[in-house]
Amino acid sequence: MENIYLGRQPILDRDGNLNAYEVLYSQREKADSYAHNDFRSAMVISTILNKLGTNEILGERRAFVKIGEKFLLNDIVFTIPEQFFIFSLLEDVPMSERVVERLQQLRAKGFILALDEIMLDADTMQKYKEVWSELSYVKVNMHAPFINNHEIKGIIEQIEAKGIVVVGTKIEDEEKHEFARNLGCGLFQGYFFAEPKIFESKQYDPTQANILRLYRLLMEDTNIDEITAEFEKNHAITLQLLRYINSGIFHFQKKIASIHHVLVLMGRTPLAQWLMFMIYAKAVAKGGEVSPLVLMVENRTELMCLILKKLKPDAGSNMLGQAYFVGVLSLLDTIFGRKIEDILEEMHVDDMVKDALLYEKGLLGEIYVLVKDIEQFHTDKVALFEKKYNLQGAILDDLVLESMKQVTLFEDATKL
Template sequence: MIDLSSHDPASKTLRVREFYLGRQPILDRNQALFGYELLFRNAPVGPAIIETELSATAAVIAHASQLGMEKTIGDALGFVNVDGDAILSDIFGFLPREKVVLEVTASLKTTPALLARMQELAGHGFRFALDDVRGDASSLAELLPLAEYVKMSMRDASLDALLKLAPRFKQESKKLIAEKVENRDEFKTCLDLGFDYFQGYYFAKPVIMSGKKLSPSQLAVLELMTLVTSDADNAEIERAIKRDVSLALNLLRLVNTPAVGARQRIDSLSQAVTILGRRQLQRWLQIMLYAEPSKRGQNMSPLLMLATTRGRLLELLANKLRPSQRHVADTAFTVGIMSLMDTLFGIPMAEILAQIPVSDEVADALMYRGSFFGDLLKLAECIERIEDMDGYIIPTLRDLAVSTDELVELEMAAFEWSDNVVRYAI
């Protein structure tokens, strides 16, 4: 059993909850979302040691799971780092075995008890990934048979090691995950080597293409956004929606989802526009920019998931910090959504802002990460890159007067909202 009791229960609860959470997308060969690696970090606040027989890893996973692991990963797989203490604990009652892959490092010191426990967990349906595999496969003889996935880093493993080991692991029917893939060339190299999955933020970096034109669907959405923000009447907005069949169908699908809460089925565009209202209609259009027409209703792009999660997290943070100013939360959502439009369009952000009128504060946040909204955006970006930006999160939270516990709950709410939008409204 997991024992979170202590001589000072209040103090123990506080320390167990002092962590923050990041999730990093794992994509398949078609760059569709496959899973997330969940990264838990103990916040450097207060006593550094949790005085239980469990490791800090197990304690924070237990708490995050109680908050709702399903909210965090949606329909994707969740890859969770576990150490020897966590494996030997009873933490796994908290985890949905069909949705979770347990990651152990290749350097994990094995014992007969540990291997027996891993075999027992595998018998119960848990899967394992072997992480941080570098150049020497001979040391993996005990762990490799238990692993379904093998992860190799583009930063830590040499190209020679990748060339040598990838074919061997494929021969043994292991699924290969390339980590820390940070640009398109690295992605192509890993594709050529036969990797099955890819982890890193190469997909979120803008590839600027001179003379690139927006697709007809994107132009239709931007035209609609202009109508909505310029206070055009509903009839004109309705006529514009009807010119794009895909937009019309998706709008009707949206207003009939539980999130909108219509009391009866809505079958006309005029009703849909009226029920949604201008604020929600603008938000939906911002999201629709990221949904490729050919992929709507199928495997969504990770850029769509990242943009909607960013937008919602910034909105929730702004609402918490300035609760009496509704427009501030709406602006924060717009900053989050627009922050990836240079990647989406392959156009510099300055050119995008010349086409889409925004306030000076929004422009400052998007171009220079300035102002209140820029601070929120920087925090979201640090969380996404938690491995590299770990040291920036706590000072930023302190400046914003947000606790780590509040951050985790807001993150999970943003994850859940983004998953629901992509699943039901696009």
């Protein structure tokens, strides 16, 4: 795992559900190049996923993996487990007789194939004429210059008529998402779902307001009897909490039967953290699916705490709790449709957390910026952080992989 950056970006369907991932990887010395040594890069990804367990990293989903001509034509490609990956061919792979034959062989063996961010024009349609029947996906960069050509929608319709799903990539806001939908894309890659839509007059719905009230009581050291009474006024929240506490995730000797008992055994901070996730879950839940936004928050909280512990092994529970809350509060503006500074003003948030979220100040602010750079695969900025804190070798890679594993476990537990 030396000298490799690894990232995982979500791919969503038209209903906003998580459909697949793309695994991103690059060598530090060639951080933006897949064309150089693509064979080694692809093999490193395969090794990482299999070493840690593909189910733990991907869950029930497949991962798009970029591949070049060298890797494609090497027979070792047949050793990759076809049920976990979608091979996404780089645009510079020539459609030679050997390549066409290899794509046909892979498809016959059950591999799923895609084209990676190709140009869409008449020449492209001609270039791939012999392999359209072998392909399942075509990825298209929504920021590419050709995307505004008036003929693009018709070309996408031609591709989809062949039974191929078009994936719009580089989608970072709702405007681009709507543009891609109107073009006919069936899948969407990017973090547009985390982009807040700010409405100055928007109010919390009653459930959200109740959860925030409970959160404030917990964090303000309110008397336990007063907190218990407030919980008992909110029957739906109380029932969900009791179901959660008795689910098997915790290992108390006796079943929990009262909120007072929960507060004593669970503690204020873990209970407050659970309430924050309740806000996300209630705001975005649909059809029993775990929202990508919830998984993104879980990933942020995991990475915030993992990185802090690596930088400060002696960090106490208080600072780790602050790191957790930076992650969990970071997307509340998306949930509430209000500016994050306005939300934090109504909550009992200490200055370290507020400075990290609003001004990216202090160690927690630096870690918060790093987590966002990891999400966006800004490898040059990640490298600067590594250099500043002397994080040698694969330290950050290991933390990123561990966070992926924990998010998958979290999603599995949430579905129970």
